[in-house]
Amino acid sequence: MDFEIWWLLGIPAFFGLGWIAARVDIRQLVSESRTLPRGYFKGLNHLLNDQPDKAIDSFIEIVKLDPETVEMHFALGNLFRRRGETERAIRVHQNLLSRPDLPADERAHAEYELGQDYLKAGLLDRAEETYNRLLETSYAVQARRALLEIFQREKEWERAIEAAIGLQEAGAGTRQKEIAQFYCELAQDALVKLHPEEATPLLEKALQADRTNVRATILCGDVQLAQGDVEGALTTWRRVEQQSVPHVALVAQRLMDGYRKVGRPQEGLSLLRSYLEQASSIDLLEVVFKAVSELEGTEAARQLVGNELRRTPTLLGLDKFLEARMLDAPPTVMTELTMVKNLVHGYTQKLARYQCSHCGFKARQFYWHCPGCSRWETYPPRRTEELNVMN
16 A cells, blocks of 8 residues: 555656656757757758759858858758759768768768769769768668669669669568560670570579560570570460450560461461450550451441450550441541541640659650659550559
8 A cells, every 4th residue: 555655646756757758858959959059040041942043042141140051051962962063062062071080870861862963963983972872871771772763874783783682681671573575685686686696594693683574585585586496485375364454455566477488477467355354455456456457357246346346445445446337438538537536646646645653744655664754664554544544
Protein backbone atom coordinates (compact mmCIF):
# COMPACT_ATOMS: atom_id res chain seq x y z
CA MET A 1 0.00 0.00 0.00
CA ASP A 2 2.85 2.39 0.92
CA PHE A 3 4.46 1.65 -2.47
CA GLU A 4 1.32 2.68 -4.34
CA ILE A 5 0.95 5.89 -2.28
CA TRP A 6 4.53 6.93 -3.09
CA TRP A 7 3.86 6.36 -6.78
CA LEU A 8 0.77 8.55 -6.58
CA LEU A 9 2.73 11.28 -4.86
CA GLY A 10 5.46 10.99 -7.52
CA ILE A 11 3.17 11.64 -10.49
CA PRO A 12 2.81 15.41 -9.83
CA ALA A 13 6.55 15.60 -9.35
CA PHE A 14 7.14 14.04 -12.81
CA PHE A 15 4.76 16.55 -14.39
CA GLY A 16 6.59 19.37 -12.65
CA LEU A 17 9.96 18.20 -13.93
CA GLY A 18 8.58 17.91 -17.46
CA TRP A 19 7.21 21.45 -17.29
CA ILE A 20 10.57 22.80 -16.12
CA ALA A 21 12.41 20.94 -18.92
CA ALA A 22 9.99 22.31 -21.51
CA ARG A 23 10.53 25.85 -20.24
CA VAL A 24 14.30 25.40 -20.47
CA ASP A 25 13.99 24.09 -24.08
CA ILE A 26 11.77 27.00 -25.08
CA ARG A 27 14.17 29.55 -23.59
CA GLN A 28 17.09 27.90 -25.37
CA LEU A 29 15.19 27.92 -28.67
CA VAL A 30 14.30 31.61 -28.29
CA SER A 31 17.90 32.41 -27.37
CA GLU A 32 19.26 30.57 -30.42
CA SER A 33 16.74 32.19 -32.76
CA ARG A 34 17.86 35.64 -31.62
CA THR A 35 21.40 34.83 -32.73
CA LEU A 36 20.27 34.12 -36.30
CA PRO A 37 20.67 36.96 -38.80
CA ARG A 38 17.53 38.81 -39.84
CA GLY A 39 18.33 37.91 -43.45
CA TYR A 40 17.73 34.26 -42.62
CA PHE A 41 14.12 34.90 -41.70
CA LYS A 42 13.66 37.20 -44.69
CA GLY A 43 15.00 34.52 -47.00
CA LEU A 44 12.86 31.86 -45.40
CA ASN A 45 9.80 34.06 -45.78
CA HIS A 46 10.56 34.63 -49.46
CA LEU A 47 10.89 30.88 -49.99
CA LEU A 48 7.54 30.26 -48.34
CA ASN A 49 6.02 32.90 -50.63
CA ASP A 50 7.59 31.20 -53.68
CA GLN A 51 9.99 34.11 -54.32
CA PRO A 52 13.34 32.35 -54.92
CA ASP A 53 15.01 35.44 -56.42
CA LYS A 54 14.44 37.52 -53.28
CA ALA A 55 15.43 34.55 -51.11
CA ILE A 56 18.76 34.32 -52.93
CA ASP A 57 19.44 38.01 -52.29
CA SER A 58 18.76 37.54 -48.58
CA PHE A 59 21.01 34.50 -48.32
CA ILE A 60 23.80 36.25 -50.22
CA GLU A 61 23.71 39.01 -47.60
CA ILE A 62 24.11 36.42 -44.84
CA VAL A 63 27.05 34.73 -46.56
CA LYS A 64 28.77 38.09 -47.03
CA LEU A 65 28.31 38.97 -43.36
CA ASP A 66 29.23 35.49 -42.10
CA PRO A 67 31.30 33.47 -44.64
CA GLU A 68 31.54 30.62 -42.14
CA THR A 69 27.82 29.82 -42.37
CA VAL A 70 27.93 26.40 -44.04
CA GLU A 71 24.19 25.78 -44.17
CA MET A 72 23.64 29.10 -45.93
CA HIS A 73 26.13 28.03 -48.60
CA PHE A 74 24.18 24.82 -49.16
CA ALA A 75 20.85 26.66 -49.33
CA LEU A 76 22.27 29.25 -51.71
CA GLY A 77 23.88 26.67 -53.98
CA ASN A 78 20.68 24.64 -54.21
CA LEU A 79 18.67 27.73 -55.06
CA PHE A 80 21.12 28.66 -57.82
CA ARG A 81 20.93 25.15 -59.24
CA ARG A 82 17.13 25.10 -59.17
CA ARG A 83 17.10 28.39 -61.09
CA GLY A 84 19.44 26.94 -63.70
CA GLU A 85 22.40 29.12 -62.64
CA THR A 86 24.71 26.14 -62.46
CA GLU A 87 27.94 28.17 -62.74
CA ARG A 88 27.07 30.14 -59.61
CA ALA A 89 26.01 26.96 -57.80
CA ILE A 90 29.35 25.35 -58.72
CA ARG A 91 31.28 28.35 -57.36
CA VAL A 92 29.36 28.25 -54.08
CA HIS A 93 30.08 24.56 -53.50
CA GLN A 94 33.70 24.85 -54.67
CA ASN A 95 34.14 27.70 -52.21
CA LEU A 96 32.95 25.41 -49.42
CA LEU A 97 35.33 22.63 -50.45
CA SER A 98 38.27 25.03 -50.45
CA ARG A 99 37.91 25.48 -46.68
CA PRO A 100 40.49 23.30 -44.87
CA ASP A 101 38.47 23.31 -41.63
CA LEU A 102 35.33 21.78 -43.19
CA PRO A 103 34.26 18.62 -41.26
CA ALA A 104 34.33 15.32 -43.16
CA ASP A 105 30.52 14.91 -43.27
CA GLU A 106 29.97 18.42 -44.58
CA ARG A 107 32.81 17.99 -47.09
CA ALA A 108 31.09 14.87 -48.43
CA HIS A 109 27.82 16.80 -48.58
CA ALA A 110 29.50 19.61 -50.52
CA GLU A 111 31.07 17.10 -52.92
CA TYR A 112 27.67 15.54 -53.54
CA GLU A 113 26.05 18.93 -54.19
CA LEU A 114 28.89 19.84 -56.55
CA GLY A 115 28.30 16.60 -58.45
CA GLN A 116 24.63 17.54 -58.73
CA ASP A 117 25.67 20.92 -60.15
CA TYR A 118 27.89 19.27 -62.76
CA LEU A 119 25.12 16.82 -63.64
CA LYS A 120 22.59 19.63 -64.09
CA ALA A 121 25.08 21.52 -66.26
CA GLY A 122 25.72 18.46 -68.45
CA LEU A 123 29.36 18.21 -67.38
CA LEU A 124 29.17 14.45 -67.06
CA ASP A 125 32.92 13.76 -66.88
CA ARG A 126 33.34 16.14 -63.94
CA ALA A 127 30.21 14.78 -62.27
CA GLU A 128 31.49 11.22 -62.60
CA GLU A 129 34.86 12.16 -61.15
CA THR A 130 33.14 13.90 -58.22
CA TYR A 131 30.82 10.99 -57.45
CA ASN A 132 33.66 8.49 -57.59
CA ARG A 133 35.30 10.36 -54.70
CA LEU A 134 32.17 9.71 -52.63
CA LEU A 135 32.06 5.92 -52.95
CA GLU A 136 33.72 5.41 -49.56
CA THR A 137 31.67 8.06 -47.73
CA SER A 138 28.21 8.31 -46.19
CA TYR A 139 26.98 9.52 -49.60
CA ALA A 140 28.01 6.31 -51.35
CA VAL A 141 24.47 5.18 -52.23
CA GLN A 142 23.47 8.60 -53.59
CA ALA A 143 26.72 8.70 -55.58
CA ARG A 144 26.07 5.26 -57.09
CA ARG A 145 22.57 6.32 -58.12
CA ALA A 146 23.99 9.39 -59.81
CA LEU A 147 26.70 7.35 -61.53
CA LEU A 148 24.04 4.96 -62.79
CA GLU A 149 22.18 7.91 -64.30
CA ILE A 150 25.38 9.18 -65.95
CA PHE A 151 26.24 5.80 -67.48
CA GLN A 152 22.73 5.51 -68.90
CA ARG A 153 22.94 8.98 -70.42
CA GLU A 154 26.27 8.11 -72.02
CA LYS A 155 24.98 4.66 -73.05
CA GLU A 156 27.87 2.96 -71.26
CA TRP A 157 25.82 -0.14 -70.55
CA GLU A 158 28.59 -2.32 -69.10
CA ARG A 159 29.44 0.34 -66.54
CA ALA A 160 25.72 0.82 -65.88
CA ILE A 161 25.47 -2.89 -65.05
CA GLU A 162 28.36 -2.57 -62.60
CA ALA A 163 26.76 0.48 -60.97
CA ALA A 164 23.39 -1.27 -60.67
CA ILE A 165 24.99 -4.33 -59.08
CA GLY A 166 26.87 -2.03 -56.70
CA LEU A 167 23.59 -0.41 -55.65
CA GLN A 168 22.04 -3.80 -54.99
CA GLU A 169 25.00 -4.90 -52.89
CA ALA A 170 24.75 -1.63 -50.94
CA GLY A 171 21.19 -2.54 -49.98
CA ALA A 172 19.55 0.13 -52.14
CA GLY A 173 16.89 -2.20 -53.56
CA THR A 174 16.74 -4.59 -56.48
CA ARG A 175 17.88 -3.45 -59.92
CA GLN A 176 17.26 -6.67 -61.82
CA LYS A 177 14.83 -5.07 -64.26
CA GLU A 178 17.33 -2.36 -65.20
CA ILE A 179 20.22 -4.84 -65.41
CA ALA A 180 18.23 -7.00 -67.83
CA GLN A 181 17.51 -3.93 -69.98
CA PHE A 182 21.19 -2.96 -70.01
CA TYR A 183 22.09 -6.42 -71.33
CA CYS A 184 19.36 -5.98 -73.95
CA GLU A 185 20.93 -2.69 -75.03
CA LEU A 186 24.27 -4.42 -75.49
CA ALA A 187 22.59 -7.23 -77.46
CA GLN A 188 20.76 -4.68 -79.60
CA ASP A 189 24.07 -3.00 -80.43
CA ALA A 190 25.56 -6.37 -81.42
CA LEU A 191 22.62 -7.05 -83.75
CA VAL A 192 22.93 -3.61 -85.35
CA LYS A 193 26.61 -4.33 -85.97
CA LEU A 194 25.64 -7.68 -87.57
CA HIS A 195 27.22 -9.76 -84.80
CA PRO A 196 24.28 -11.94 -83.67
CA GLU A 197 26.63 -14.50 -82.11
CA GLU A 198 27.73 -11.86 -79.59
CA ALA A 199 24.13 -11.05 -78.68
CA THR A 200 23.16 -14.57 -77.54
CA PRO A 201 25.17 -14.72 -74.27
CA LEU A 202 24.10 -11.17 -73.44
CA LEU A 203 20.44 -12.08 -73.80
CA GLU A 204 20.95 -15.17 -71.66
CA LYS A 205 22.27 -12.90 -68.91
CA ALA A 206 19.30 -10.58 -69.42
CA LEU A 207 16.86 -13.42 -68.87
CA GLN A 208 18.85 -14.65 -65.88
CA ALA A 209 18.40 -11.21 -64.35
CA ASP A 210 14.69 -11.01 -65.23
CA ARG A 211 12.85 -14.07 -66.60
CA THR A 212 9.82 -11.92 -67.45
CA ASN A 213 11.75 -9.53 -69.69
CA VAL A 214 9.74 -9.41 -72.93
CA ARG A 215 12.35 -7.41 -74.79
CA ALA A 216 15.00 -10.08 -74.22
CA THR A 217 12.67 -12.75 -75.59
CA ILE A 218 11.90 -10.67 -78.69
CA LEU A 219 15.61 -10.06 -79.28
CA CYS A 220 16.37 -13.78 -78.89
CA GLY A 221 13.99 -14.40 -81.78
CA ASP A 222 15.66 -11.63 -83.78
CA VAL A 223 19.04 -13.29 -83.24
CA GLN A 224 17.70 -16.64 -84.47
CA LEU A 225 16.20 -14.96 -87.51
CA ALA A 226 19.51 -13.23 -88.27
CA GLN A 227 21.20 -16.65 -88.12
CA GLY A 228 18.68 -18.13 -90.55
CA ASP A 229 16.65 -20.15 -88.01
CA VAL A 230 13.15 -18.93 -88.86
CA GLU A 231 11.35 -21.80 -87.12
CA GLY A 232 13.37 -21.21 -83.97
CA ALA A 233 12.55 -17.50 -84.11
CA LEU A 234 8.82 -18.24 -84.42
CA THR A 235 8.95 -20.55 -81.41
CA THR A 236 10.78 -17.91 -79.38
CA TRP A 237 8.46 -15.04 -80.35
CA ARG A 238 5.44 -17.14 -79.37
CA ARG A 239 6.83 -17.28 -75.82
CA VAL A 240 5.95 -13.59 -75.45
CA GLU A 241 2.33 -14.68 -74.93
CA GLN A 242 3.40 -16.54 -71.77
CA GLN A 243 5.17 -13.46 -70.43
CA SER A 244 2.60 -10.79 -71.30
CA VAL A 245 -0.36 -11.18 -73.66
CA PRO A 246 -0.66 -7.42 -74.41
CA HIS A 247 2.95 -7.39 -75.62
CA VAL A 248 2.22 -9.84 -78.44
CA ALA A 249 1.28 -6.77 -80.50
CA LEU A 250 5.00 -5.92 -80.54
CA VAL A 251 5.88 -9.22 -82.26
CA ALA A 252 2.76 -9.59 -84.43
CA GLN A 253 4.42 -8.37 -87.63
CA ARG A 254 7.51 -10.50 -86.96
CA LEU A 255 5.32 -13.58 -86.52
CA MET A 256 3.32 -12.93 -89.68
CA ASP A 257 6.44 -12.33 -91.77
CA GLY A 258 8.06 -15.45 -90.31
CA TYR A 259 5.09 -17.68 -91.13
CA ARG A 260 5.10 -16.31 -94.67
CA LYS A 261 8.77 -17.23 -95.01
CA VAL A 262 8.15 -20.83 -93.98
CA GLY A 263 5.11 -21.07 -96.28
CA ARG A 264 2.41 -21.23 -93.57
CA PRO A 265 0.77 -17.79 -93.63
CA GLN A 266 -2.68 -19.13 -92.72
CA GLU A 267 -1.26 -20.68 -89.56
CA GLY A 268 0.25 -17.35 -88.63
CA LEU A 269 -3.03 -15.56 -89.26
CA SER A 270 -4.93 -18.04 -87.07
CA LEU A 271 -2.41 -17.51 -84.29
CA LEU A 272 -2.69 -13.72 -84.47
CA ARG A 273 -6.48 -13.92 -84.52
CA SER A 274 -6.38 -15.92 -81.30
CA TYR A 275 -4.14 -13.24 -79.77
CA LEU A 276 -6.57 -10.54 -80.89
CA GLU A 277 -9.43 -12.34 -79.14
CA GLN A 278 -7.40 -12.43 -75.91
CA ALA A 279 -6.15 -8.83 -75.98
CA SER A 280 -7.75 -6.26 -78.23
CA SER A 281 -5.11 -3.94 -79.70
CA ILE A 282 -5.15 -1.49 -82.60
CA ASP A 283 -1.54 -2.40 -83.46
CA LEU A 284 -2.37 -6.10 -83.51
CA LEU A 285 -5.54 -5.38 -85.49
CA GLU A 286 -3.47 -3.54 -88.09
CA VAL A 287 -1.33 -6.63 -88.75
CA VAL A 288 -4.30 -9.02 -88.76
CA PHE A 289 -6.28 -6.68 -91.02
CA LYS A 290 -3.55 -6.64 -93.67
CA ALA A 291 -3.13 -10.41 -93.49
CA VAL A 292 -6.88 -11.04 -93.80
CA SER A 293 -7.10 -8.65 -96.76
CA GLU A 294 -4.29 -10.56 -98.48
CA LEU A 295 -5.39 -14.10 -97.66
CA GLU A 296 -9.18 -13.92 -97.36
CA GLY A 297 -10.28 -10.82 -99.26
CA THR A 298 -11.69 -7.38 -98.53
CA GLU A 299 -15.09 -8.57 -97.29
CA ALA A 300 -13.49 -10.72 -94.59
CA ALA A 301 -11.20 -7.80 -93.64
CA ARG A 302 -14.17 -5.45 -93.37
CA GLN A 303 -16.07 -7.93 -91.21
CA LEU A 304 -13.02 -8.36 -88.96
CA VAL A 305 -12.71 -4.61 -88.35
CA GLY A 306 -16.47 -4.23 -87.84
CA ASN A 307 -16.48 -6.93 -85.17
CA GLU A 308 -13.51 -5.33 -83.40
CA LEU A 309 -15.17 -1.90 -83.50
CA ARG A 310 -18.30 -3.31 -81.87
CA ARG A 311 -16.23 -5.10 -79.25
CA THR A 312 -13.96 -2.11 -78.52
CA PRO A 313 -15.53 1.13 -79.79
CA THR A 314 -12.71 3.65 -80.30
CA LEU A 315 -11.89 6.36 -82.81
CA LEU A 316 -8.80 4.38 -83.77
CA GLY A 317 -11.04 1.41 -84.55
CA LEU A 318 -13.41 3.66 -86.50
CA ASP A 319 -10.49 4.98 -88.53
CA LYS A 320 -9.53 1.42 -89.44
CA PHE A 321 -13.17 0.56 -90.20
CA LEU A 322 -13.42 3.46 -92.65
CA GLU A 323 -10.21 2.28 -94.29
CA ALA A 324 -11.76 -1.15 -94.71
CA ARG A 325 -14.93 0.36 -96.19
CA MET A 326 -12.86 2.23 -98.75
CA LEU A 327 -11.18 -0.92 -100.07
CA ASP A 328 -13.93 -1.62 -102.59
CA ALA A 329 -16.36 1.27 -102.13
CA PRO A 330 -18.18 2.44 -105.31
CA PRO A 331 -17.11 5.79 -106.75
CA THR A 332 -20.42 7.35 -105.74
CA VAL A 333 -19.62 7.13 -102.03
CA MET A 334 -15.82 7.21 -102.17
CA THR A 335 -15.69 11.00 -101.95
CA GLU A 336 -17.81 11.09 -98.79
CA LEU A 337 -15.89 8.22 -97.22
CA THR A 338 -12.59 9.93 -97.96
CA MET A 339 -13.79 13.16 -96.36
CA VAL A 340 -14.96 11.39 -93.19
CA LYS A 341 -11.81 9.25 -93.10
CA ASN A 342 -9.55 12.30 -93.30
CA LEU A 343 -11.50 14.03 -90.53
CA VAL A 344 -11.38 11.03 -88.19
CA HIS A 345 -7.75 10.34 -89.02
CA GLY A 346 -6.83 13.88 -88.00
CA TYR A 347 -8.24 13.27 -84.53
CA THR A 348 -6.72 9.82 -84.16
CA GLN A 349 -3.19 11.15 -84.71
CA LYS A 350 -3.32 12.58 -81.18
CA LEU A 351 -4.77 9.38 -79.75
CA ALA A 352 -2.50 6.90 -81.51
CA ARG A 353 0.39 7.41 -79.10
CA TYR A 354 2.02 5.47 -76.34
CA GLN A 355 2.14 7.12 -72.91
CA CYS A 356 4.57 6.62 -70.04
CA SER A 357 2.70 5.44 -66.96
CA HIS A 358 5.13 7.33 -64.70
CA CYS A 359 5.61 10.80 -66.19
CA GLY A 360 2.94 10.85 -68.91
CA PHE A 361 5.41 11.45 -71.78
CA LYS A 362 3.67 10.61 -75.07
CA ALA A 363 5.40 9.18 -78.13
CA ARG A 364 4.39 7.86 -81.53
CA GLN A 365 6.63 4.83 -81.15
CA PHE A 366 6.97 2.32 -78.33
CA TYR A 367 9.92 2.83 -75.98
CA TRP A 368 11.48 0.50 -73.45
CA HIS A 369 13.26 3.48 -71.89
CA CYS A 370 11.13 6.60 -71.39
CA PRO A 371 12.74 9.70 -72.99
CA GLY A 372 10.94 11.87 -70.43
CA CYS A 373 11.70 10.36 -67.02
CA SER A 374 14.40 7.83 -68.04
CA ARG A 375 12.58 4.94 -66.36
CA TRP A 376 12.47 1.47 -67.86
CA GLU A 377 9.39 -0.48 -68.95
CA THR A 378 6.90 2.26 -68.13
CA TYR A 379 5.16 2.22 -71.53
CA PRO A 380 2.10 -0.03 -71.79
CA PRO A 381 1.98 -1.73 -75.23
CA ARG A 382 -1.32 -0.02 -76.04
CA ARG A 383 -2.24 3.39 -77.41
CA THR A 384 -3.61 6.09 -75.11
CA GLU A 385 -7.20 5.84 -76.34
CA GLU A 386 -7.24 2.09 -75.80
CA LEU A 387 -6.03 2.56 -72.24
CA ASN A 388 -8.75 5.14 -71.56
CA VAL A 389 -11.44 2.79 -72.89
CA MET A 390 -10.10 -0.05 -70.72
CA ASN A 391 -10.13 2.19 -67.64
